[in-house]
Amino acid sequence: MSILTGNSIKLRALEPSDVDLLYSWENNSEIWCVSNTLVPFSRFVLEKYIADSHMDIFQAKQLRLMIDHFNPGGRNETIGAIDLYDFDPMHRRAGIGILISDEKHRNRGFASEALHLLINYSFSVLQLHQLFCYIDCDNKISIKLFEKFRFKITGEKKDWNRTPEGWKSEYMLQLINHHSG
Numbered sequence: 001m002s003i004l005t006g007n008s009i010k011l012r013a014l015e016p017s018d019v020d021l022l023y024s025w026e027n028n029s030e031i032w033c034v035s036n037t038l039v040p041f042s043r044f045v046l047e048k049y050i051a052d053s054h055m056d057i058f059q060a061k062q063l064r065l066m067i068d069h070f071n072p073g074g075r076n077e078t079i080g081a082i083d084l085y086d087f088d089p090m091h092r093r094a095g096i097g098i099l100i101s102d103e104k105h106r107n108r109g110f111a112s113e114a115l116h117l118l119i120n121y122s123f124s125v126l127q128l129h130q131l132f133c134y135i136d137c138d139n140k141i142s143i144k145l146f147e148k149f150r151f152k153i154t155g156e157k158k159d160w161n162r163t164p165e166g167w168k169s170e171y172m173l174q175l176i177n178h179h180s181g
Contacts, residue, residue, distance in 0.1 A: 008113060013065065080099045082115070097133065098115060133151065
């Protein structure tokens with residue numbers, strides 16, 4: 001079994017066939033506030049992004065893995081993506097973000113399993129010292145998910161993001177691998 005395979009999901013590299021999914025996710029204005037996106041992405045830009053995804057994390061300074069769910073009947077379904085971003089090899093840290101795209105796949109343990117797999121990969125294969133993430137202070141579900149894996153709130157950025165509902169504060173959470181050298 002691969003380090004990127006769990007009981008009900010596996011994390012995999014981007015494929016050219018993922019362009020339609022990425023196009024729909026990246027152009028969904030409902031999640032732009034989470035990804036700090038202000039404008040839509042063109043299919044051309046996403047095709048280039050996928051074509052360049054063969055670069056390892058040390059070159060690209062980021063890594064996107066698709067989350068595939070093992071459906072009964074043996075057919076895998078891509079349900080989301082999990083990213084390492086702002087990778088800093090000198091200080092051995094990276095940011096982490098996750099998307100489960102469809103409401104019907106949320107609250108079923110898939111994000112938790114994906115996060116568990118990526119944490120293990122980050123600490124054992126990439127030998128990172130720490131992971132961090134930024135979460136809207138009102139996003140209790142995401143905060144609970146990351147705290148389940150021992151991420152700690154280490155800071156709050158007041159009135160950090162402007163949204164249609166007003167200014168929102170954002171937490172920074174960190175998970176430090178105390179076993180790294």
